[in-house]
Amino acid sequence: MKITRIDAIPYRIGYRKPLRFASGEVHAAEHVLVRVHTDDGIVGVADAPPRPFTYGETQRGLVAVIETIFAPQIVGLTLVEREVVHARLGRTVGNPVAKAAIDMAIWDALGRTLDLPVGDLLGGYTDRMRVCHMLGFDTPAAMVDEANRVRDVHGISVFKVKVGRRPVGLDTAVVRALREGLGDDVELYVDGNRGWTASESARAMAEMSDLGLTLAEELCPADDVLGRKWLVGQLDIPFVADESATTPAEVTREVLSGAATAISIKTARTGFTGSLRTHHLCEGLGLEVVMGNQIDGQLGTACTVAFGAAFALTSRRAGELSNFLDMSDDLLTESLTIADGELVVPSGAGIGVEIDDDKLAAYRIDG
Known part of the structure; x- marks a missing residue:
């Protein structure tokens, strides 16, 4: 070895x-x-x-x-x-x-x-995860069309909406169009990638308070320390730290400072060993966890679902596991398949996938 x-x-x-x-x-x-x-x-x-x-x-x-x-x-x-x-x-x-x-x-x-599969070595909790699809910037009509297509073809009913442009009048209009176009049985949450200020975030979240959002992720910069703590204190849904909480030390800092109430784990940036450390910390602190996506291809997605499905905490919410659908091709000999809104963990040894040499x-x- x-x-x-x-x-x-x-x-x-x-x-x-x-x-x-x-x-x-x-x-x-x-x-x-x-x-x-x-x-x-x-x-x-x-x-x-x-x-x-x-x-x-x-x-x-x-x-x-x-x-x-x-x-x-x-x-x-x-x-x-x-x-x-x-x-x-x-x-x-x-x-x-x-x-x-x-x-x-x-x-x-x-x-x-x-x-042995990596998922079994890690924890072996389940063999599948519900899937969340990430919607990037576009017009409201185009984003609604994409969401409906993904739901019809793959059965996905959880969507993460990228915001962070102009809060009221553009981003909030997109989210409202998605709610109206998809109905109340679809879960929606927003990710600002630090694009808004704290005050813009507060105003936008108030504007969308009737839309039933379930999470808010990185709406404003983490280094706006007082503004972010002020914002998180106003919200009645979990505020997810993503790029601001990439290590256990950063998770501890963000949570204890009042700047986050949930954490995104991305195996693409913390591997399995680092993700284990973060998972155990979140479990001990009673934090919700989302398995995030780093615009992964199928190999990266296989890693994410292997880790996410290995534990009860990380498999509770839908994982961001579908952005490989936007790629024109991939490297695997056998493509991953999302059906009925779920992705099954590949069953082979290790991560469970093979690279196509050609x-x-x-x-x-x-x-």
Whole structure:
């Protein structure tokens, strides 16, 4: 079970339409496939999706830090020395997505070695999760049309609505159009990606108070310390910390300061090991948890549902598991399928999915 090599392979797959939100927009999945090889011939895989407008990582930066800094520190360790891996990765500041991908590829390799699914190794609570679909910026009519299509085709009835543009008159009109167009049996919540001020957020949430929203995520910046605490104190629904709470220390800070009452866990930035730490902390503090999406492809989504389904707390709410539907293609030999509003955890060893070598050859951009 000794790690002998770590690959970082950049690739690009276009989106059918760009996803737009307050902190940026994405036209293609420009990700890095991470592969961990062992001396037993096992290869574990994971995906690293850079988000420069959120964490500062780029595709080229991911490849560089994995190849030149992280791989030399990890090659030679075994798959069960995860705490050693965690400590060595922690010597380098930042780079959460690169660290997470290495961690998950190691877990995948361990599961393949033991012939067990990662979800069973983590907790094994259930084999599926309800799915939430994320709706990016568009006109009200287009967003209603997309939501209806996703509901009709995939049975999804939970939608996260990207806001953070002009609060009253644009964002609130979109959410109201979705409620009117989808009916009362659909769950809606909003994510501002820090695009509003605290006062704009308060006004917008008051404007939407009759729409039955269930969560509000990152409406205003976390570094507006007093304004955010003032805002959260007014809300009668959970306020989700996402990019402001990426480590257990940040979760503790946000919750104890009154700046959040729920947490988004994204395996793409905390891996399985870091996500375990955050999950246990949230469980101990009595916080609600949402399994978030980092605009993941199918490999990243398989990781998210494996972790989310492993625990009662993380499987309670619908996970953000459907944005791979917007990609024009993917790397897997067998596509994930969302039916009746649910995604079943792949049943194979490790993460449970396989990379199509021909597709990887077609989409990789490293020559």
